[in-house]
Amino acid sequence: MAENPQKPDVAARPLSPHLTIYHWAPTMLVSITHRVTGVGLSIGAPVLALWLVAISNGPDSYQAFYGYALSPLGLLVLFGFVWALAFHLLQGIRHLAWDLGYGFKKETARMTALLVIGLSLLIAAGVFALVYTGHAGYLG
Amino acid sequence: MSSSLHKVQGLGASHSGTGHFWRERLTSVALIPLTLWFGYAMLGLAGVTEVSAIGFLSHPLHAVLMGAFVVITLYHIKLGLQVVIDDYVHTPGSRIFLLLLVQFLVLATGSTALFALFRIVAL
Numbered sequence: 001m002a003e004n005p006q007k008p009d010v011a012a013r014p015l016s017p018h019l020t021i022y023h024w025a026p027t028m029l030v031s032i033t034h035r036v037t038g039v040g041l042s043i044g045a046p047v048l049a050l051w052l053v054a055i056s057n058g059p060d061s062y063q064a065f066y067g068y069a070l071s072p073l074g075l076l077v078l079f080g081f082v083w084a085l086a087f088h089l090l091q092g093i094r095h096l097a098w099d100l101g102y103g104f105k106k107e108t109a110r111m112t113a114l115l116v117i118g119l120s121l122l123i124a125a126g127v128f129a130l131v132y133t134g135h136a137g138y139l140g
Numbered sequence: 141m142s143s144s145l146h147k148v149q150g151l152g153a154s155h156s157g158t159g160h161f162w163r164e165r166l167t168s169v170a171l172i173p174l175t176l177w178f179g180y181a182m183l184g185l186a187g188v189t190e191v192s193a194i195g196f197l198s199h200p201l202h203a204v205l206m207g208a209f210v211v212i213t214l215y216h217i218k219l220g221l222q223v224v225i226d227d228y229v230h231t232p233g234s235r236i237f238l239l240l241l242v243q244f245l246v247l248a249t250g251s252t253a254l255f256a257l258f259r260i261v262a263l
Contacts, residue, residue, distance in 0.1 A: 039224060055190050092168050093172065137184065137186050137188050138183075140192040
């Protein structure tokens with residue numbers, strides 16, 4: 001086969017700037033975190049299904065589920081789910097606002113990104129504060 | 141000048157048009173109030189006995205809301221994970237395998253959750 005005269009010199013071709021070259025901004029952080037929390041929450045769905053199965057199976061399996069949930073690892077995972085759900089909900093609302101054409105200004109986008117980070121952490125901390133001060137379980 | 145049929149039909153390169161984008165938005169909007177209800181329910185049921193949990197979930201309104209939350213959340217998960225797989229997995233074989241795996245897991249989770257919910261309501 002003859003050499004392709006138009007074959008580009010691959011090594012010499014310029015590359016477009018990639019992720020690693022940019023200075024990290026809050027907008028980038030919430031963008032990738034939205035995806036990460038989305039994938040993480042996908043694992044939460046089978047846990048919710050297990051919780052429903054545990055309730056339907058009677059006191060023994062319900063107690064067993066709580067045993068796992070209240071272990072140090074279980075509590076850490078639960079805190080992660082609560083924060084991830086709060087984050088994904090808030091960032092999802094930010095996305096829907098964009099779909100409607102709002103919030104595209106640079107300063108606005110930065111402000112709402114910081115708001116999503118702050119509020120999601122506040123909600124997660126607030127939920128656990130309510131649980132530990134005995135304000136949860138009001139449906140019992 | 142002529143346009144190919146899929147362009148005329150508005151289906152484009154995805155072969156499914158804007159259907160995926162639109163369903164992702166629809167499920168997002170539906171999940172805003174449902175997630176607020178879910179948070180209220182989970183916080184309220186934290187640490188209660190299973191009899192209380194059964195009592196709450198057996199109420200027709202809350203049983204329907206839990207069913208809707210489970211189904212719409214799982215559909216949203218299916219749509220979202222599909223985007224992640226489309227973005228990062230480029231080998232056709234692995235891509236199709238993962239997409240089918242997601243569909244299977246979502247259906248398995250959904251049928252398990254709904255069966256348990258029906259059992260709770262019937263208790």
